Amino acid sequence: MHADAPAYAALERTFARLSALNGASGILGWDAQTQMPDGAAEGRADQVAVLRGLAHEILTGPAVADRLAEAGTEVLAPEQRANLAEMARSYRHAAAVPQDLVEASSRAVSRCEMTWRSARADSDFARLRPELAEVLRLQREIGAAKGAALGLAPYDALLDGYDPGMRRATIDPLFAELRAWLPGMIAAIRERQAAGVQPVPPEGPFPVETQRAVGLRLMEALGFDFARGRLDISLHPFCGGATDDVRITTRYDAGDYARALMGVLHETGHALYEQGRPTAWRHQPAGEARGMTLHESQSLIVEMQACRSEAFFDYLAPLLREAFGRSGPAWEAENLHRLATRVEPGFIRVDADEATYPAHILLRYELETALIAGDLAVADLPGAFNDGVRALLGLAVPNDRLGCLQDIHWPGGAWGYFPTYTLGALAAAQLFAAAKAAAPDLLPGLTRGDFAPLRDWLRAWVHARASLADTDTILAEATGRPLGTAAFRAHIEARYLG
Amino acid sequence: MHADAPAYAALERTFARLSALNGASGILGWDAQTQMPDGAAEGRADQVAVLRGLAHEILTGPAVADRLAEAGTEVLAPEQRANLAEMARSYRHAAAVPQDLVEASSRAVSRCEMTWRSARADSDFARLRPELAEVLRLQREIGAAKGAALGLAPYDALLDGYDPGMRRATIDPLFAELRAWLPGMIAAIRERQAAGVQPVPPEGPFPVETQRAVGLRLMEALGFDFARGRLDISLHPFCGGATDDVRITTRYDAGDYARALMGVLHETGHALYEQGRPTAWRHQPAGEARGMTLHESQSLIVEMQACRSEAFFDYLAPLLREAFGRSGPAWEAENLHRLATRVEPGFIRVDADEATYPAHILLRYELETALIAGDLAVADLPGAFNDGVRALLGLAVPNDRLGCLQDIHWPGGAWGYFPTYTLGALAAAQLFAAAKAAAPDLLPGLTRGDFAPLRDWLRAWVHARASLADTDTILAEATGRPLGTAAFRAHIEARYLG
Numbered sequence: 001m002h003a004d005a006p007a008y009a010a011l012e013r014t015f016a017r018l019s020a021l022n023g024a025s026g027i028l029g030w031d032a033q034t035q036m037p038d039g040a041a042e043g044r045a046d047q048v049a050v051l052r053g054l055a056h057e058i059l060t061g062p063a064v065a066d067r068l069a070e071a072g073t074e075v076l077a078p079e080q081r082a083n084l085a086e087m088a089r090s091y092r093h094a095a096a097v098p099q100d101l102v103e104a105s106s107r108a109v110s111r112c113e114m115t116w117r118s119a120r121a122d123s124d125f126a127r128l129r130p131e132l133a134e135v136l137r138l139q140r141e142i143g144a145a146k147g148a149a150l151g152l153a154p155y156d157a158l159l160d161g162y163d164p165g166m167r168r169a170t171i172d173p174l175f176a177e178l179r180a181w182l183p184g185m186i187a188a189i190r191e192r193q194a195a196g197v198q199p200v201p202p203e204g205p206f207p208v209e210t211q212r213a214v215g216l217r218l219m220e221a222l223g224f225d226f227a228r229g230r231l232d233i234s235l236h237p238f239c240g241g242a243t244d245d246v247r248i249t250t251r252y253d254a255g256d257y258a259r260a261l262m263g264v265l266h267e268t269g270h271a272l273y274e275q276g277r278p279t280a281w282r283h284q285p286a287g288e289a290r291g292m293t294l295h296e297s298q299s300l301i302v303e304m305q306a307c308r309s310e311a312f313f314d315y316l317a318p319l320l321r322e323a324f325g326r327s328g329p330a331w332e333a334e335n336l337h338r339l340a341t342r343v344e345p346g347f348i349r350v351d352a353d354e355a356t357y358p359a360h361i362l363l364r365y366e367l368e369t370a371l372i373a374g375d376l377a378v379a380d381l382p383g384a385f386n387d388g389v390r391a392l393l394g395l396a397v398p399n400d401r402l403g404c405l406q407d408i409h410w411p412g413g414a415w416g417y418f419p420t421y422t423l424g425a426l427a428a429a430q431l432f433a434a435a436k437a438a439a440p441d442l443l444p445g446l447t448r449g450d451f452a453p454l455r456d457w458l459r460a461w462v463h464a465r466a467s468l469a470d471t472d473t474i475l476a477e478a479t480g481r482p483l484g485t486a487a488f489r490a491h492i493e494a495r496y497l498g
Numbered sequence: 499m500h501a502d503a504p505a506y507a508a509l510e511r512t513f514a515r516l517s518a519l520n521g522a523s524g525i526l527g528w529d530a531q532t533q534m535p536d537g538a539a540e541g542r543a544d545q546v547a548v549l550r551g552l553a554h555e556i557l558t559g560p561a562v563a564d565r566l567a568e569a570g571t572e573v574l575a576p577e578q579r580a581n582l583a584e585m586a587r588s589y590r591h592a593a594a595v596p597q598d599l600v601e602a603s604s605r606a607v608s609r610c611e612m613t614w615r616s617a618r619a620d621s622d623f624a625r626l627r628p629e630l631a632e633v634l635r636l637q638r639e640i641g642a643a644k645g646a647a648l649g650l651a652p653y654d655a656l657l658d659g660y661d662p663g664m665r666r667a668t669i670d671p672l673f674a675e676l677r678a679w680l681p682g683m684i685a686a687i688r689e690r691q692a693a694g695v696q697p698v699p700p701e702g703p704f705p706v707e708t709q710r711a712v713g714l715r716l717m718e719a720l721g722f723d724f725a726r727g728r729l730d731i732s733l734h735p736f737c738g739g740a741t742d743d744v745r746i747t748t749r750y751d752a753g754d755y756a757r758a759l760m761g762v763l764h765e766t767g768h769a770l771y772e773q774g775r776p777t778a779w780r781h782q783p784a785g786e787a788r789g790m791t792l793h794e795s796q797s798l799i800v801e802m803q804a805c806r807s808e809a810f811f812d813y814l815a816p817l818l819r820e821a822f823g824r825s826g827p828a829w830e831a832e833n834l835h836r837l838a839t840r841v842e843p844g845f846i847r848v849d850a851d852e853a854t855y856p857a858h859i860l861l862r863y864e865l866e867t868a869l870i871a872g873d874l875a876v877a878d879l880p881g882a883f884n885d886g887v888r889a890l891l892g893l894a895v896p897n898d899r900l901g902c903l904q905d906i907h908w909p910g911g912a913w914g915y916f917p918t919y920t921l922g923a924l925a926a927a928q929l930f931a932a933a934k935a936a937a938p939d940l941l942p943g944l945t946r947g948d949f950a951p952l953r954d955w956l957r958a959w960v961h962a963r964a965s966l967a968d969t970d971t972i973l974a975e976a977t978g979r980p981l982g983t984a985a986f987r988a989h990i991e992a993r994y995l996g
Contacts (some may be wrong), residue, residue, distance in 0.1 A: 038725050
């Protein structure tokens with residue numbers, strides 16, 4: 001095929017180089033969070049900026065543009081055509097934004113992230129405000145530039161950078177449905193849990209080495225390939241690294257084993273997606289994970305759908321008792337499962353349970369779309385944020401540290417990212433329901449720590465498809481219908497009100 | 499100054515980018531030796547190849563060549579002129595070798611290194627021979643190409659890549675002197691040590707965590723800046739990383755604490771040089787370490803000159819007794835010092851003491867100059883190697899694993915590197931003698947673990963000079979004379995025959 005398609009073949013070579021460059025950036029990013037001494041931060045920022053600058057140069061250079069046009073006229077196999085489409089998408093996103101805007105935004109984000117750390121610590125929104133306004137101004141410019149090139153509204157253009165093909169027109173009705181029934185559902189669950197058996201937290205301390213050993217054992221059970229990945233420690237858990245080198249992190253609290261463990265399970269879900277991408281395409285755009293909705297669905301299928309099921313706690317409880325050398329009522333499967341499925345509105349998004357989490361996202365989505373549209377001023381953000389928390393979660397935000405200063409996304413220039421968390425939760429519920437229907441041994445397997453039925457299904461229907469199809473197609477073929485809220489609602493009802 | 503020197507200013511920006519790229523490669527190289535899962539090796543090779551290819555492209559692009567010519571006509575401060583000279587040197591080295599030769603050599607080296615690992619394990623030189631011959635053929639081509647561009651003989655051109663300004667014309671008389679007196683000196687030391695008190699090795703095991711704690715404590719005493727560096731574990735100790743991120747490694751043997759400890763001290767010597775480079779020039783060629791002779795001198799000043807002195811063992815012995823919770827005659831300073839200064843010819847270069855080490859280098863220098871000149875065939879290497887070991891060390895090599903297969907340098911394409919080990923030992927002795935003369939509190943300080951007098955002197959006379967002057971100038975200004983063998987001979991005589 002390549003002999004007849006010289007332009008396409010040349011593009012494959014260029015994108016393989018870009019994949020290597022991005023892999024290098026991924027390892028440097030992992031290192032910065034896990035290994036790097038403090039004094040190296042400035043030099044590391046330079047290194048990553050140079051790598052990203054070179055990748056942008058290569059991607060937007062005339063060689064790529066000309067060959068994309070030529071390759072469009074070449075005879076290609078269907079998968080090559082899908083790859084070419086992804087190449088073109090990457091090119092259009094990159095070429096849409098002038099280099100000086102990329103650099104201005106990158107500098108503004110670096111400054112704003114730095115200020116954010118201290119502003120959050122001191123709960124001082126006023127300190128962040130001018131720099132956040134500058135980041136927003138540049139995001140709006142980027143959204144406008146990408147939107148013009150891609151034929152999209154600015155917010156959709158930003159969103160498309162994280163989740164190709166996702167649009168406000170898809171999100172708005174889904175989120176409207178959630179908004180309609182979620183607050184009532186949360187109230188019903190809270191009432192039910194208040195009236196039911198109260199769970200007892202197991203008493204610590206839980207040695208960090210034991211927590212790590214348990215995490216590694218579960219990663220192995222889940223099918224994480226340690227020849228192509230690692231588990232380390234960082235302040236904020238993440239899944240990073242490079243192709244064939246997938247590195248996840250967690251953080252340990254000697255007083256609470258569940259936080260690190262659930263972090264490991266969540267990130268292992270992301271990692272299985274990365275490790276399950278098709279080998280033949282792993283250095284090409286079509287071999288990349290499809291987008292953040294499907295990525296988050298994979299972490300939540302593991303963490304929330306599989307590993308907070310009653311079935312899984314039949315496996316987990318004795319494993320924990322043995323590992324920590326403990327026993328008693330607090331260590332019974334039923335009690336541990338009750339603890340892991342406790343619903344309680346709180347201020348902090350990353351600490352939220354699966355029922356209240358969407359409320360945090362509905363609010364952020366509403367605010368960031370308004371900010372990008374120019375319908376909300378940065379100065380009015382704290383008030384709007386606090387009003388939203390009161391309306392959606394019934395809580396009075398006492399300070400901005402527990403309010404609009406809690407997340408790095410906005411100062412960090414990740415606008416259009418938030419909705420994918422909840423879209424991922426919807427997709428996870430829908431995919432897990434389909435997997436259970438297709439693999440009757442899935443839930444029984446979990447009682448023995450056997451994740452093979454789930455993993456094999458996900459590998460075939462999601463991981464191996466990578467970016468060879470779009471999110472809609474992957475979801476529709478895997479579950480028989482487009483993304484909706486029904487499966488998520490059914491899941492929440494079954495688990496919490498069943 | 500920059501306003502009047504636009505070409506020079508543009509070059510500084512380009513070389514700062516190259517410094518960032520090289521830093522990224524340095525961190526990826528460190529990661530490959532210390533963290534990377536096995537399955538990531540191929541992807542990592544691609545990442546590093548792409549980074550190195552991009553660096554070569556940037557360095558040899560027309561923009562650099564044109565600006566070097568222009569900048570030569572601009573008004574520059576003396577340090578800028580030194581920087582420009584280093585830029586030109588980098589450019590000439592890189593531009594001299596055609597890209598296809600660089601890539602052919604890189605591929606041949608990758609293959610040959612891989613084969614070398616198994617050939618060494620099986621002591622099978624025949625298996626390595628064809629690939630080693632190919633690496634040599636390409637090194638000769640590279641030497642010829644660089645030589646033509648630099649006006650140097652091929653071996654000098656290769657040597658200049660590791661140690662700018664170093665020439666066979668400098669090395670040959672120095673090595674001839676060593677060859678004249680070293681074998682007799684070794685014999686005399688052996689006789690003296692055989693007739694003297696025999697040292698008693700302390701009995702293990704020595705817990706790895708304790709070894710690491712001792713290493714960290716000594717690094718701190720030496721002045722290693724942990725805000726800009728780390729200590730880790732790798733199979734072969736090295737000093738790597740990036741500017742402001744200097745990462746050294748060692749490996750631990752629970753039965754022998756001395757090996758890891760001396761590795762830490764050696765690499766800390768390298769690290770102090772890297773960390774002591776002048777801040778204002780740290781992303782420019784003039785701010786880089788001068789070359790391998792001075793680099794090795796810094797590791798050997800710490801490991802061999804300072805940390806095998808009797809003075810240092812007065813500090814080290816009680817520290818070790820306390821750390822390992824041990825006591826007795828084996829743990830007395832005098833005994834430990836005797837152990838650390840034992841001279842005994844052996845087959846393996848990296849295990850050699852400071853008196854026999856130069857013999858290993860004299861042999862390798864003789865052989866690699868002959869191989870590059872075409873005066874020795876690869877097929878005749880094992881025989882020539884074994885003859886040399888017999889002549890210089892009086893040992894009969896039983897197999898090639900203990901002979902010409904022991905080092906990675908030749909399969910790894912590092913031709914012209916070996917002599918710098920012994921040139922470094924000569925420079926270390928000369929610099930240490932000058933430092934002692936200039937700082938009378940240097941040796942007394944070592945008895946208390948106070949390295950400040952030595953460190954301050956090295957920082958001023960070597961580290962801070964970076965590549966702002968050449969090796970000859972730095973050595974002459976620091977020690978009052980050119981590189982010679984006299985200080986090394988005096989050192990060996992004083993320590994072993996005094």
